[in-house]
Amino acid sequence: MAWWLFWVVSVVAVIGGGGRIVQGDVTYDGRSLIINGQPRILFSGSIHYPRSTPEMWPSLIAKAKEGGIDAIETYVFWNQHEPQQGQYNFEGRLDIVKFIKEIQAQGLYATLRIGPFIQSEWTYGGLPFWLHDIKDIVYRSDNEPFKFYMQNFTTKIVNLMKSEKLYASQGGPIILSQIENEYKTVEAAFHERGPPYVRWAAAMAVGLNTGVPWVMCKQDDAPDPVINACNGLRCGETFAGPNSPNKPAIWTENWTSQYQVFGGAPYIRSAEDIAFHVALFIAAKKGSYINYYMYHGGTNFGRTGSAYVTTSYYDQAPLDEYGLIRQPKWGHLKELHAAVKLCSTTLLLGSYTSSSLGELQQAHIFKDKAGKCAAFLVNNSSRNSTVKFQNQSYELPRRSISILPDCQKEVFNTGKVSSQFNKRSTVQVTTFNSANQWKEFQDVIPKFEDTSLRAQNMLEHMGTTKDKSDYLWYTSSFQQDSSSAKYLKVNSLGHVVHAFVNNLYVGSAHGSKDNIGCALNASISLNKGMNRVSLLSVMVGLPDSGPYLERRVAGLRKVLIQGNGKAGSQDFTNYSWGYKVGLLGEDSQIYNDEGSYKVQWSNVGNSKPLMWYKTSFNAPSGVDPLVLNLGSMGKGEAWINGQSIGRYWSSFRIPNGDPSQTLYHVPRSFLKPSGNLLVLFEEFGGNPLQITLNTVSITKMVGEGLLGKDSSLDSPNNQEFW
Incomplete structure (x- = not known):
């Protein structure tokens, strides 16, 4: 056949x-x-x-x-x-x-x-x-x-x-x-x-x-x-x-x-x-x-x-x-x-010809057997142009195409916009600015002796977590003859790494879309006797393209502790490491109603890393879309009634200093009339008391001169955008 x-x-x-x-x-x-x-x-x-x-x-x-x-x-x-x-x-x-x-x-x-x-x-x-x-x-x-x-x-x-x-x-x-x-x-x-x-x-x-x-x-x-x-x-x-x-x-x-x-x-x-x-x-x-x-x-x-x-x-x-x-x-x-x-019938059934209307101008012409004609007049110049087509003159804006369904009358030009620019605005409907509204729970930093998964080397992140979590703990312990100040150096092919020494936070590092991996250099103080190093490797999504995805690697590649002067370095890369996939809060699913009762929450105190926050709110009236303004937070994930509305990373700024994204969609279908549970996991710190729930709407139509062409996504105060 x-x-x-x-x-x-x-x-x-x-x-x-x-x-x-x-x-x-x-x-x-x-x-x-x-x-x-x-x-x-x-x-x-x-x-x-x-x-x-x-x-x-x-x-x-x-x-x-x-x-x-x-x-x-x-x-x-x-x-x-x-x-x-x-x-x-x-x-x-x-x-x-x-x-x-x-x-x-x-x-x-x-x-x-x-x-x-x-x-x-x-x-x-x-x-x-x-x-x-x-x-x-x-x-x-x-x-x-x-x-x-x-x-x-x-x-x-x-x-x-x-x-x-x-x-x-x-x-x-x-x-x-x-x-x-x-x-x-x-x-x-x-x-x-x-x-x-x-x-x-x-x-x-x-x-x-x-x-x-x-x-x-x-x-x-x-x-x-x-x-x-x-x-x-x-x-x-x-x-x-x-x-x-x-x-x-x-x-x-x-x-x-x-x-x-x-x-x-x-x-x-x-x-x-x-x-x-x-x-x-x-x-x-x-x-x-x-x-x-x-x-x-x-x-x-x-x-x-x-x-x-x-x-x-x-x-x-x-x-x-x-x-x-x-x-x-x-x-x-x-x-x-x-x-x-x-002119679709003419375009599909007609014969095609083209002719030059100038150095950077051209006519594409379609004529069918019944004599119907359609034309597209193209101006590829960066300047406006006047062209002659079939004894008529046409004004073509720069980089534009005029459509003539009958080869005579222009009904549309790609460069002439008649639709007005509209404006999208947010209005605060719920604030969370009272410390009494919030409870917090700090996730547990695992110890080597509490881990069941161990290896004498640095395991690859994705193959270990199986994408069950963004997070993989690497933890180890070692003896030190005397107390001293040293430097912790970590090289990672993950997206973020957080470091803790003897349960104290010592620093973080992250990469970017254009720079694979990250390097952490942090001053640390070691105790005489037993010392614990816990490193949290974080992925912000898995790779999505390129050949041999199954061979990609992520996570920690090298860990050194370097002394001052002649003290030298200790290489912990091929050392005994314990591993834990995910966070305690994830294991307990404390982001939903049932799981939130599995841990002991406390009143909100000073901002700390690896903190879970929870509060509740009633659904706002109306039908306008809802967003959480998380501009005051650092990096983490947000849940509404157990459903994740996604990762946030407000602390990662674009070149002009603004966050990449501050507004996070809360579908109204995720909500019940009252008592909605909001849970955040915050890696860096952040201030939950400045979070707001806003409605989003189109408030008015504006001319091009007020906004320019497709102005930026979010204004700094997130009250009025595009």
């Missing part, structure tokens, strides 16, 4: 009452996806179900639809669905079936990016950590153990979708699926094991007979019939095009901003720039499917963010972290979608 006939055999044609033929096929040609026999230009938006809540899904999808979005695209999160081998979870925020059925209920299509490696700034790239301990495994290569488990999970998801009749071939909304993710960026590292893996993955996916096409993004040699797709900021310029004349041009990730890391400033991408590159992709590459990554970013709840990634994810998307409409992005793109739809 010819490869291009593969999708045709998946046509579902049922003769219904009155002889009506119901078709549910999705095919494609060299111009577009073809749904129910109709070629389509489709605008898609990424909304990830675990990064929001089921209560938010209907509103998010509705706002996307109102913004001219035709399809919702989501990854499938393997490590959340199969946290333990063979044990699956599809409940709550992980109810992917409910999510896709909501998409269907609102009349939109769905794209399912199964991966199952996804990257996505998601811890371990979405792979479950139990894979790490599978004998002889090499992730994402022509490796039998990995292929076995990858196929198991992919088949599990496909069969789940089939059982719920969610593929378009069954009358459902799923029109497109993805296997693997940006593999070309790592393929060369696997040498001869790379290309066979690509061919296997494609054949495995196609063999599951979903009845809809499959794509591979950033894989220019995607095997037939899998479609190769583009990811990036400027696919209208960078995409080499489909690897077959029978495949359409697809853009699976048009980055509406970029993710942010702790210690890094937000990346701001203007509405004009996004619209310019969408229009260019349609005009110059004949693109017919464009997905915005992200359309709604949401929240990395719990410990789901990858290394150093902030809890807030793509807040600069058309729908912000809380699901509020961000203007002018949302409105400007809505107008773009409407303008393209005015």
Whole structure:
């Protein structure tokens, strides 16, 4: 059978009452996806179900639809669905079936990016950590153990979708699926094991007979019939095009901003720039499917963010972290979608020509057999330009594209923003400024003699914790002939290290996204006799990309105690160390109602490291989104009624001196009317008495002159932003 006939055999044609033929096929040609026999230009938006809540899904999808979005695209999160081998979870925020059925209920299509490696700034790239301990495994290569488990999970998801009749071939909304993710960026590292893996993955996916096409993004040699797709900021310029004349041009990730890391400033991408590159992709590459990554970013709840990634994810998307409409992005793109739809038939069925309008100006023209004409006039100059097209003059702002659905009247220009800028504000609704509101509990620093896991060397962090906790204690003890002042030197490939000598805190160090590992140098005082050293290694998410993830190492690599003058150094690297995974508070789950009674809490005193804080509050009235302002805290994690709202790291500043993130989303669905338990674990210190609970709302519309283009995320006082 010819490869291009593969999708045709998946046509579902049922003769219904009155002889009506119901078709549910999705095919494609060299111009577009073809749904129910109709070629389509489709605008898609990424909304990830675990990064929001089921209560938010209907509103998010509705706002996307109102913004001219035709399809919702989501990854499938393997490590959340199969946290333990063979044990699956599809409940709550992980109810992917409910999510896709909501998409269907609102009349939109769905794209399912199964991966199952996804990257996505998601811890371990979405792979479950139990894979790490599978004998002889090499992730994402022509490796039998990995292929076995990858196929198991992919088949599990496909069969789940089939059982719920969610593929378009069954009358459902799923029109497109993805296997693997940006593999070309790592393929060369696997040498001869790379290309066979690509061919296997494609054949495995196609063999599951979903009845809809499959794509591979950033894989220019995607095997037939899998479609190769583009990811990036400027696919209208960078995409080499489909690897077959029978495949359409697809853009699976048009980055509406970029993710942010702790210690890094937000990346701001203007509405004009996004619209310019969408229009260019349609005009110059004949693109017919464009997905915005992200359309709604949401929240990395719990410990789901990858290394150093902030809890807030793509807040600069058309729908912000809380699901509020961000203007002018949302409105400007809505107008773009409407303008393209005015001439979609001509774009899909017409013949294409182009002509020069100047040194940096060009016309892309589409004409169909009926004589209809559509044109995209491009100004690639950094200056405004006047061009002549078909005996008419057009004023084109710098770096802009005008859309003429009839080759005469301009209905939209990517550089002319008519949507007003809006303003997002917070209002304090609950304060926690009374010491009587809080209780505290200091976590226990373990002793060597109390540990059951021991080794004569420094164990690797991730392989020891199995991602059950961010924290791994390294503890040891040794005899000292006399009291003395010395220096403790620790080299680590972890993200943070805290040091304690004889139960006294002596210092901390941390790395950054761009600098792997960290080094601690601290003055210490040793006692005559027995001395104890306890070092807490901390990960802020696991790595999410690159080849050979299974070989990555983290945690302490070298420990020295150095004396003054001629005293020399003692190397404790290959010494007897005891280990404890996680914290006592984690073991006791003191962040939920039941666990909070397992320890003895006390009144709030002076700020100390490794401190748990708890208080309670009533749910504020109204429906506006809620955030905790944790700007007064250092680094740690926050829970509401036992549910983690994510990691915070307010003490890690961006170059201008502001925290990377101070506001942390509290979904209203996490709350009960009264008596809500708030628990924080604070590593450095921090001041819980300055925490506030705020509502977030759009308060007014403002002109561009007041705010400028996409002003910064948070103002210093966090009262008014963007």
